[in-house]
Amino acid sequence: MVGKWGVVLVAAGRGTRMGTSESKQYLPLRGKPILVHTLEVFERMDEVGEIVVVAGSGEEERCRRLAEQYGLSKVKAVVAGGSERQHSVYNGVKALGGRTDWVMVHDAVRPFVTSSAVRACCAAAEKHGAAVLAVPVKDTIKQVDEAGMIASTPDRKSLWAIQTPQAFRRGLLTEAHERARAEGFVGTDDAMAVERLGARVAVAQGDYTNIKITTPDDLPYAEFLLAERTKRESGL
Ligand SMILES: Nc1ccn([C@@H]2O[C@H](COP(=O)(O)OP(=O)(O)OP(=O)(O)O)[C@@H](O)[C@H]2O)c(=O)n1
Numbered sequence: 422m423v424g425k426w427g428v429v430l431v432a433a434g435r436g437t438r439m440g441t442s443e444s445k446q447y448l449p450l451r452g453k454p455i456l457v458h459t460l461e462v463f464e465r466m467d468e469v470g471e472i473v474v475v476a477g478s479g480e481e482e483r484c485r486r487l488a489e490q491y492g493l494s495k496v497k498a499v500v501a502g503g504s505e506r507q508h509s510v511y512n513g514v515k516a517l518g519g520r521t522d523w524v525m526v527h528d529a530v531r532p533f534v535t536s537s538a539v540r541a542c543c544a545a546a547e548k549h550g551a552a553v554l555a556v557p558v559k560d561t562i563k564q565v566d567e568a569g570m571i572a573s574t575p576d577r578k579s580l581w582a583i584q585t586p587q588a589f590r591r592g593l594l595t596e597a598h599e600r601a602r603a604e605g606f607v608g609t610d611d612a613m614a615v616e617r618l619g620a621r622v623a624v625a626q627g628d629y630t631n632i633k634i635t636t637p638d639d640l641p642y643a644e645f646l647l648a649e650r651t652k653r654e655s656g657l
């Protein structure tokens with residue numbers, strides 16, 4: 422259905438691991454802030470009716486100006502985030518419009534998600550109530566103990582690296598976040614809060630290129646991915 426989905430774009434992190442004075446979501450890629458590249462993916466999708474941007478406290482006006490400057494008309498609200506990603510998501514979900522029943526949460530610093538991967542995630546959520554994008558891990562993963570010794574080697578066949586978007590029926594996501602708050606639980610993604618309710622979360626296979634720009638060595642790769650995307654879109 423056209424405009425059925427709301428997007429909560431979380432952009433309130435400090436980017437400590439990137440180590441720049443400017444928060445990484447505002448760093449330019451080919452002259453445009455990373456979060457604008459990300460917003461444009463969702464702005465172009467007919468399935469998306471509204472976008473709520475969650476900005477760092479004091480950065481709300483800056484995000485409103487960027488939305489205006491880049492013609493991002495689906496950005497309906499900009500709200501302040503919290504100290505942890507989960508708190509930022511909660512603030513964003515509360516700011517969605519009353520008619521939005523389906524919500525995708527996406528990291529502002531994952532600009533290379535494709536609309537087809539987003540659609541695959543939404544379709545899985547519509548079928549199961551909750552879904553995340555993910556890719557099978559390519560490396561062998563070990564659990565390592567505090568002494569730096571291998572404790573165990575989980576079977577790689579069951580290991581997936583989890584990405585965003587993470588898509589949910591709104592009522593389920595709200596209940597999950599409210600329960601987590603009440604019980605003092607803080608997780609690193611939204612699915613964790615939903616899993617704690619005992620609800621099942623589906624996994625939709627995404628792309629390895631949907632990276633989360635996190636550390637300085639991600640930037641040259643991000644420039645390369647953007648150049649490839651630009652070439653593809655211009656048919657070169
Ligand atoms: N309190 C927070 C923390 C993170 N995020 C957002 O969640 C996404 C994923 O977080 P991550 O990449 O870990 O970002 P930072 O917290 O900014 O990075 P770091 O952990 O290196 O400080 C980012 O878009 C970030 O802006 C947020 O909205 N609110």
Ligand SMILES: C[C@](O)(CO)[C@H](O)COP(=O)(O)O
Binds near residue numbers: 528583585610611
């Ligand atoms: C939600 C997420 O992007 C899935 O990989 C990730 O968990 C965010 O975690 P971070 O520790 O804030 O980078």
